[in-house]
Amino acid sequence: MTMTVTRSVLFLVAGLALAACTNPNRFGPGDDALAGTAGAGAGAGAFAPGSASDPRSVAYFQQAVGDRVLFPVDQSNLTPEGRATLDNQAAWLMQNADFTAIIEGHADEQGTREYNIALGERRANSAREYLVSKGVSGARLRTISYGKERPIEVCSVEACYAKNRRAVTVLAGGLSS
Amino acid sequence: MIQRALTLCLAMAMAATGAGFASAQSQGPLRIEITEGVIEPLPFAVPQFEAETAGSAEMAAQISRVVAADLSGTGLFRELPATAFISTVGSFGAPVQYADWKAINAQALITGAVNVQGNTLNVKFRLYDVFAGSELGSGLQFSGTVDGWRRMAHKVSDAVYSRITGEGGYFDSRVVFVSETGPKDARQKRLAIMDYDGAGVQYLTDSRSIVLAPRFSPSGDRVLYTSYESGFPRIYLLDVGSVQRRALDSQDGTMSFAPRFAPNGQTVVYSISQGGNTDIFAMDVNSQQAVRLTSAPSIETAPSYSPDGTQIVFESDRSGSQQLYVMPASGGEARRISFGEGRYGTPVWSPRGDLIAFTKQNNGRFHIGVMRTDGSEERLLTASFLDEGPTWAPNGRVIMFTRETQGAGGQSALYSVDISGRNLRPVPTPDGASDPSWSPLQK
Numbered sequence: 001m002t003m004t005v006t007r008s009v010l011f012l013v014a015g016l017a018l019a020a021c022t023n024p025n026r027f028g029p030g031d032d033a034l035a036g037t038a039g040a041g042a043g044a045g046a047f048a049p050g051s052a053s054d055p056r057s058v059a060y061f062q063q064a065v066g067d068r069v070l071f072p073v074d075q076s077n078l079t080p081e082g083r084a085t086l087d088n089q090a091a092w093l094m095q096n097a098d099f100t101a102i103i104e105g106h107a108d109e110q111g112t113r114e115y116n117i118a119l120g121e122r123r124a125n126s127a128r129e130y131l132v133s134k135g136v137s138g139a140r141l142r143t144i145s146y147g148k149e150r151p152i153e154v155c156s157v158e159a160c161y162a163k164n165r166r167a168v169t170v171l172a173g174g175l176s177s
Numbered sequence: 178m179i180q181r182a183l184t185l186c187l188a189m190a191m192a193a194t195g196a197g198f199a200s201a202q203s204q205g206p207l208r209i210e211i212t213e214g215v216i217e218p219l220p221f222a223v224p225q226f227e228a229e230t231a232g233s234a235e236m237a238a239q240i241s242r243v244v245a246a247d248l249s250g251t252g253l254f255r256e257l258p259a260t261a262f263i264s265t266v267g268s269f270g271a272p273v274q275y276a277d278w279k280a281i282n283a284q285a286l287i288t289g290a291v292n293v294q295g296n297t298l299n300v301k302f303r304l305y306d307v308f309a310g311s312e313l314g315s316g317l318q319f320s321g322t323v324d325g326w327r328r329m330a331h332k333v334s335d336a337v338y339s340r341i342t343g344e345g346g347y348f349d350s351r352v353v354f355v356s357e358t359g360p361k362d363a364r365q366k367r368l369a370i371m372d373y374d375g376a377g378v379q380y381l382t383d384s385r386s387i388v389l390a391p392r393f394s395p396s397g398d399r400v401l402y403t404s405y406e407s408g409f410p411r412i413y414l415l416d417v418g419s420v421q422r423r424a425l426d427s428q429d430g431t432m433s434f435a436p437r438f439a440p441n442g443q444t445v446v447y448s449i450s451q452g453g454n455t456d457i458f459a460m461d462v463n464s465q466q467a468v469r470l471t472s473a474p475s476i477e478t479a480p481s482y483s484p485d486g487t488q489i490v491f492e493s494d495r496s497g498s499q500q501l502y503v504m505p506a507s508g509g510e511a512r513r514i515s516f517g518e519g520r521y522g523t524p525v526w527s528p529r530g531d532l533i534a535f536t537k538q539n540n541g542r543f544h545i546g547v548m549r550t551d552g553s554e555e556r557l558l559t560a561s562f563l564d565e566g567p568t569w570a571p572n573g574r575v576i577m578f579t580r581e582t583q584g585a586g587g588q589s590a591l592y593s594v595d596i597s598g599r600n601l602r603p604v605p606t607p608d609g610a611s612d613p614s615w616s617p618l619q620k
Contacts, residue, residue, distance in 0.1 A: 074498075076453070109581075112522035112536050112565050113389060113612070114435045115492065115499055116475040117410065118448065118455035121432060125453030130309040144409055145432060145450065149387050156562070156583035 019125060056096055058171050065092045068168040069127055073161075074111070076122035078130060089169055102126050104168045105145040108161035113147060119143030127167040146156035201473060216599075218255035219284050219341070224266040225259070226289035228298070236323070237291035240300060240330040243374075244287065245336035246350045250374065251575075252600030257283050260607035269301060270316070278307040285313075287337055291339040296322050300329045304337050314340045315553075326617065327376055335618070345572035348373060350575065351616040353391040353400050353417075356380065357589055357609030368402060370417065373570075373615065375605035381420055390566070390612045394438045397616040401436040401445060412436045412447055414462060426465040435478045439506070439563075440486040446470070448478040457491055459506075481525045481533075482506065483550070488531055490514070490550075492525040501535060503550065514552030519530075523566050526550070528617075529573035532596065536578075538566040545578045547596055558598040563587075568615045575606060 047053040052063045061067055066089070069082035078086065094097065105124030107116035124143035132138045153160035193209045223245045231481040248254040264277035269290035278286050289302035303316040317336055319329045328349055335346025356369040356378075365384035368391050371377055378443040381400070382388055389410075391402040407424065410432040415422040425445065427433045436447040439459070446459045449467075455476045460467040471477040475495035482489055483506075490503050496513065499520040504511035515521040519539025526533055530550070537544040537557065543564040548555040570576070576595055581589045587609040591604040604613075 031547070108585075110541075111538070112479070112492075112499075114448070114478045115476060115494075115522050117432070117434055117449055118478050121450040121455065122453045122476070127300065129453070142430065146387070149366075149389070151362050154587070156586040156587065 001136045004177055024068075061092055061169075061171055065089055067170070071123050071126075071163060071165040071167070073108075073165070074119065076119065076126045082127075083130065086130045087134065090136050091129050093131065093136045093140065094134075099171045099173070100140040100142075101143055101169045101171050102142045103131075104150075104170055105143065106150060106162040106164055106166050106168070107145075107148045109151065109156065110147045110161065111148065117145050117147035119145050121168045123165070127169065131169075197512075206295070218253055220255050220257050220282050220439075221287065222257045222262065222278060222281070222283040223248075223287045223289075224262065224300075226267050226291050227266070229269070229290050229292040230294065233291045233293040233381035236298070236326055240291055240326060240333070241289065243327055243330035244289075244302075244334045246329060246374065250602070251338070252595065253342070257281055270303065270545070273305050273307075275305075275307055275310045278305075283307050285337075285341065286547075287333075293323060294564065295591065296324075296420075298323045298326055298329060300326075300333060302333045304340055306388070307401060320334075327372060331372070344574060345569040346618065347572045347575060347615075349619045350613055351397065351619070352591070352604070352613050353381070353616070354591060354606070354613040355388060355391065355611045356606065357611060358384070361585065361587055366611075368400070368415070369606075369610075370400075371606070373604075378607055381415060381417070390435065390614075392437045392614045393616045395440050395442045395617060397619065399442075400614070401438060401447075402411070403434040403436065410434045412445070414445075425462065426467070427458060435480065437481050439482045440484055446482065446489060447478040448480070457489070457508075468508075470504070471511075479523050483526045484528055484530045488526075490526055490537055492522045492524060499538075501533070501552070509603060514550070516552060525567055525569060527569050527573040528571060531573070534567035534569060534576050537569065545576060545594065547576075556598065558594050558596065559592070560603060562602075564592075566612055568613050570615055571618045577613045577615055579613065581611070 011022050050057045052059040054060055068083040102122040105120030107119045124145055128141045128143050152166045153163045193233060195240055219409040223241050226237040226241045228237040234368050245256045249256050261281045263280055264274040266288050282306055286305040286307050292299040299320050300317055301318040304313045306313045319483045320330050322522050331348035334348040338346045341390045350373045351370055352373055353370045355366050356367055357364055359365040360536050361460055366388050367384040368381040368388050370381055386404055386406040389403040391400045393400055394474040398417055402413055403410050404413050405571060411427050412433045413422045431449050431451040433449050436445050442460050443461055445462055448455050449458055454474055455478050457477045457480050458467045458469055473495050477491055477493045480489045480491040487506050488503055489506050492499055493502050493515050499522050500513055501515040501521045501524045502513050519537050521535050523536045524533050532547045533550055534547050542560050545559045545564050545567050546555060546556040546557040561580055565579050565580045567576045575593055577591055577593045579589050580592045581587055589609045591606055591610045591613050593604055594601045
């Protein structure tokens with residue numbers, strides 16, 4: 001019985017992870033809609049499985065662990081805040097070994113298109129190397145850069161740019177069923 | 178006489194903007210100036226072309242209008258309105274009443290005739306130097322299909338432009354670009370192709386995945402571009418005629434982008450990013466053998482060949498900021514050519530070989546500029562919140578680029594400007610547009 005419940009939760013999480021992969025809104029900050037739909041149908045345990053209160057959920061990773069780190073202008077060096085977030089990500093990934101992740105690097109619009117793709121890749125790689133240094137297997141982590149193609153904030157001032165210069169760890173289903 | 182007058186105008190304009198082509202190469206401090214030199218455009222008249230066959234009157238009118246628009250669009254010519262005409266032009270080739278055209282100060286007169294037989298279209302034209310009282314060059318005739326009428330109008334314009342300026346034309350050419358719709362944070366992009374003047378837009382891909390920076394092959398029959406359709410950025414080669422495409426080989430776990438053809442149409446130079454480092458590679462499109470051209474820990478991207486294929490200009494941040502470098506086409510030692518204030522990117526070698534166009538970022542503004550291939554005589558042609566990605570007209574005299582407006586409602590559009598910084602104008606597109614690549618003159 002316990003076994004069955006666990007499996008159904010795992011399947012649910014896997015489904016969420018896949019949803020995170022294909023969800024067109026995943027470039028947005030912490031996805032409440034995803035967390036909201038997660039509990040339906042599972043209904044076991046003290047928390048709604050898949051919701052942000054489920055420590056094994058994608059929503060928890062996004063909201064409680066923190067799925068992104070931010071970078072200064074034209075830089076790919078991690079800030080102290082960024083390292084703290086990645087410490088949390090590493091700990092979570094070590095505990096949830098059935099997940100893989102794609103780290104998406106992004107740039108703000110102040111730069112030429114191709115340079116920004118290269119810069120985004122540098123940022124994604126900085127985050128990846130840090131996670132690997134904390135013990136996460138490199139085989140679980142891929143990187144991609146979107147350059148300036150997918151801003152989450154659309155204003156043309158530093159307040160928006162600061163949020164766009166980011167590396168986002170997007171979980172993917174890594175269940176070997 | 179027309180040619181002399183116009184050549185004089187051009188020479189004056191270029192002297193005024195520092196765009197002269199004297200061989201003197203300045204060393205020492207960079208001199209940068211953005212000048213809106215004004216020249217007096219040459220007045221011309223294009224009476225409606227004669228319709229030689231029944232039912233060809235509308236086509237004759239349309240062709241005349243396209244010729245007039247091509248010439249006026251250069252900023253070098255000014256069309257005189259038909260309401261000012263004293264003389265009417267009789268049948269094609271009938272004697273021209275020069276005094277009547279002189280009286281309204283038409284320096285050039287273009288007459289033409291249009292003949293439609295079934296699906297075959299013939300267009301003839303003559304160019305007259307009104308003040309010299311003689312024909313400039315001899316009459317020419319172009320034949321094609323009725324639905325290719327715009328191309329024949331552009332061919333007339335190219336011939337007129339070449340005879341008067343002594344330069345190659347650029348009107349019978351196309352532009353491949355990225356068509357953009359949707360809000361800034363969920364922009365939909367697809368490849369599109371159109372005539373240089375924005376006519377005849379056709380879409381080459383759908384907008385399911387991000388597509389970037391298409392680049393024409395030297396013969397204009399194929400296009401290289403970057404697409405995220407596999408989930409990761411990869412380079413695709415698209416045949417313009419059949420719209421068939423294939424991905425070029427790439428290694429798993431890498432990203433490839435920024436492709437551009439070599440003048441031989443066989444080799445592609447591009448960037449690969451892997452492990453936080455971006456370098457430049459060259460690949461033969463048939464064998465798909467890739468050769469590494471740079472190996473620095475910095476970002477090396479946006480490569481572009483010289484027209485003779487011996488050198489590559491590219492951007493690198495190896496000095497700590499984005500700058501332009503030139504290296505041999507086989508790789509090896511690169512020399513830096515940009516030394517002004519700010520950052521330099523997206524260099525593109527002129528088809529004439531004399532200049533390199535680039536994007537410059539300085540003090541929160543973006544510029545399109547040109548410099549000689551040794552980096553001297555830098556001149557900025559435009560300034561805005563975001564200008565980037567220059568592409569050269571086939572004659573190396575005009576540049577098209579992307580301009581994006583700022584803020585939440587920011588939109589991209591195409592603009593063109595001539596290399597003296599004059600005649601900045603938007604290129605009409607149905608939706609937002611970015612990343613233009615100008616084809617060679619069509620055959």
